[in-house]
Amino acid sequence: MDHIKRRAERERQKKQSGSGTDIKLPNLNDPEAVQKFFLEQVQIGEELLAQGSFEEGVEHLSNAVAVCAQPQQLLQLLHQTLPKQVFQMLVKKLPATSHRIASMSAKSGSAAPPPFGAPTATLAEEDDLE
Numbered sequence: 001m002d003h004i005k006r007r008a009e010r011e012r013q014k015k016q017s018g019s020g021t022d023i024k025l026p027n028l029n030d031p032e033a034v035q036k037f038f039l040e041q042v043q044i045g046e047e048l049l050a051q052g053s054f055e056e057g058v059e060h061l062s063n064a065v066a067v068c069a070q071p072q073q074l075l076q077l078l079h080q081t082l083p084k085q086v087f088q089m090l091v092k093k094l095p096a097t098s099h100r101i102a103s104m105s106a107k108s109g110s111a112a113p114p115p116f117g118a119p120t121a122t123l124a125e126e127d128d129l130e
Helices: 002-017 031-050 054-067 071-081 084-107 123-128
Strands: none
Touching: 031 054, 054 071, 054 084, 071 084
8 A cells, every 4th residue: 555655645746846647548458457557546546535635636536437447337436435526526527537548548559449438427417416
């Protein structure tokens, strides 16, 4: 777990230095690589949220949702566990994150499309789930 904390701290420092949240996208044709990336993004996101770094935490959680094979189920879980404002930040961020990852995938020459789709629920629909 220490490596997750160190990585979360590096991500926060990168964000503060203005270098953005450049991520190393896994080979989306490799299920094991995607799963590892997914788990890392969830862990880093949770750690950053626990430290009060909401924007950075949401960035990593949105990466996880974007590569998740079942994003709607993950969103339902996150809806139940995240504070309302944090979940709304996540929902707002997802379309841009999904587009960014799809673009990165295309640039890397991935033969198959990414195993995700942008969630179709709106904030109003998400509020109805409560």
